[in-house]
Amino acid sequence: MKKKTSALLAVCLLTISMILGACSNEDSSSGDGTKEITVWAMGEEGKKLSELSKQFEEDNPDIKVKVQAIPWENAHDKLLTAVASQKGPDVVQLGTTWVPEFADAGALLDLSSYLEEYPEFKPENYFAGAADSMTFNDQVVGVPWYVETRVLYYRTDLLKEAGYEEPPATWDELKDAATTLSERGDDYYGLDIDMNDQITPFIFAWQNGYEMDVENKELNFDSPEFREALKYYSSYFDEGLSQTTAGVDIVQAFKDGKKPMFFSGPWMINILKDQAPDLEGKWDVAVMPEKESNTSSIGGSNFSIFHNSENVDEALKYLSYMNEVDTQLEWLEISNTLPSRVKAWEDPALSDDEMLATLGEQLENTKGAPQMKEFEAMAQELLSSIERINVGDADLDKELDQFSKKANEMLED
Incomplete structure (x- = not known):
């Protein structure tokens, strides 16, 4: 919610509450x-x-x-x-x-x-x-x-061909498996990451030990834990392991084997069962790979x-x-x-x-989105920075510096 709309909402409440009857x-x-x-x-x-x-x-x-x-x-x-x-x-x-x-x-x-x-x-x-x-x-x-x-969805058959009998359990294993899977040919990727999903960057950050102190208004977006997580996140796009455009529908890409791993929620279980019945026995779900933890949203x-x-x-x-x-x-x-x-x-x-x-x-x-009214706007600002980094080749550190500054200004306002 943009801050001027929030302010208008507060004014409306205050005004109406003062009207007799x-x-x-x-x-x-x-x-x-x-x-x-x-x-x-x-x-x-x-x-x-x-x-x-x-x-x-x-x-x-x-x-x-x-x-x-x-x-x-x-x-x-x-x-x-x-x-x-x-x-x-x-x-x-x-x-x-x-x-x-x-x-x-x-x-x-x-x-x-x-x-x-x-x-x-x-x-x-x-x-x-x-x-x-x-x-x-x-x-x-x-x-x-x-x-x-959110959990990891993966093609068990294709992971086995890549040398993994079990799903990736760590960040290093996830990167290694994604790299091997992406080397199968043109238009093949290792891990699908939805760049429009505002919670995924925070999942990586939480896994790397990032914490936000909402009560004391300490966002900590300039912390090493947050920066390192965003560099890991962006490396999948920089190395061609994840697609920078939406591409074909994820269900079709999963069926075709072009995107054999992705993150999603429980709704996807029934979608895959209904829309990809030929994959029965060839896919599964796993808890998130861990760094400091395997925290999800x-x-x-x-x-x-x-x-x-x-x-x-x-x-x-x-x-x-x-x-x-x-x-x-x-x-x-x-x-x-x-x-x-x-x-x-x-x-x-x-x-x-x-x-x-x-x-x-x-x-x-798991962790939920921070309980602060400014979070939605901050998350959208972060997605804009991520797009400039992954698609526009903007400098990651400079973009995150600007993002941290804007986020703190939102909090002050």
């Missing part, structure tokens, strides 16, 4: 005493959430759930409008990278006082990376609903309660139900999204599936 959610009580809560959910999840909500309504006959499915491409603007007008839903699904922006604007109810009454909300129930997304400025502003992480979505909801008690019950282990396992069957509750991963549906179990292993060592 400011608008709020309409009275959701019916004549028979039934309460209706409104839930905004995004993308495909929003289309399927009504099915999951039916059992909640049966268990709570005095509460009706109205789910509004919102396309991801429209969601951000719709949420901004809701915050400014004070006419938002009771419950809202937020991508984890959006949490800081809307929490900073005061749009999300602080759930801290409800943790004892609703033990499902306690951070210790969730993977550490997901738990980090729950808080902003010492407030609990959401509860993890589902999670995702963690993302997904949280459920939050809008700050001006008139149905807080009912919304809390709904959040509690959605984050019960059994409910999360049912949601896994409905949507193929991964549970945020650690205990859910003990179920055979996850533990007995080798690929999903690998994702569960990776989730034990």
Whole structure:
């Protein structure tokens, strides 16, 4: 979110909160005493959430759930409008990278006082990376609903031909395997890296020991750990091991063997099974190769309660139900999204599936995007620098110097 939009959002909130009789959610009580809560959910999840909500309504006959499915491409603007007008839903699904922006604007109810009454909300129930997304400025502003992480997808058959019986486990092994695989001929690459993916550079940085101190506003983009990681990242493009343009669809490139390794999330498992059935038994997933660690990212979505909801008690019950282990396992069957509750991963549906179990292993060592409203803008600025380095042959150190300076200016503003 650009800083002037964030400022406008804050001004809108302040102005409206000062107006006597400011608008709020309409009275959701019916004549028979039934309460209706409104839930905004995004993308495909929003289309399927009504099915999951039916059992909640049966268990709570005095509460009706109205789910509004919102396309991801429209969601951000719709949420901004809701915050400014004070006419938002009771419950809202937020991508984890959006949490800081809307929490900073005061749009999300602080759930801290409800943790004892609703033990499902306690951070210790969730993977550490997901738990980090729950808080902003010492407030609990959401509860993890589902999670995702990035792992290494690889062609087992082609790796064996390159001399690897096991997937690369270290940075050195990854570079060596990618080099060997790229030497098979023109238009063959070793590792596909999506230069438009803002989290991948940070994954490499975390693996190299990079840390950001958000509380003390120390970005540390000029640290050796960050610089070394970005040099390693860029070396794949500089050495021709990764393609600097998008090229053909990654599924087709994986099938053709032209891009036999890539990083992606859990959604790609079913995509490959559906679109590349001839590859059955010829590919697998592995945890990230390590340097100082094999840290990967963690993302997904949280459920939050809008700050001006008139149905807080009912919304809390709904959040509690959605984050019960059994409910999360049912949601896994409905949507193929991964549970945020650690205990859910003990179920055979996850533990007995080798690929999903690998994702569960990776989730034990993850970090989420920094909980700061400026992060999205900083990440986009970094991607611009990376493009100039990898495509325009700009000097890496000079570009990272400029990036570090701009990032710190964003923080100061």
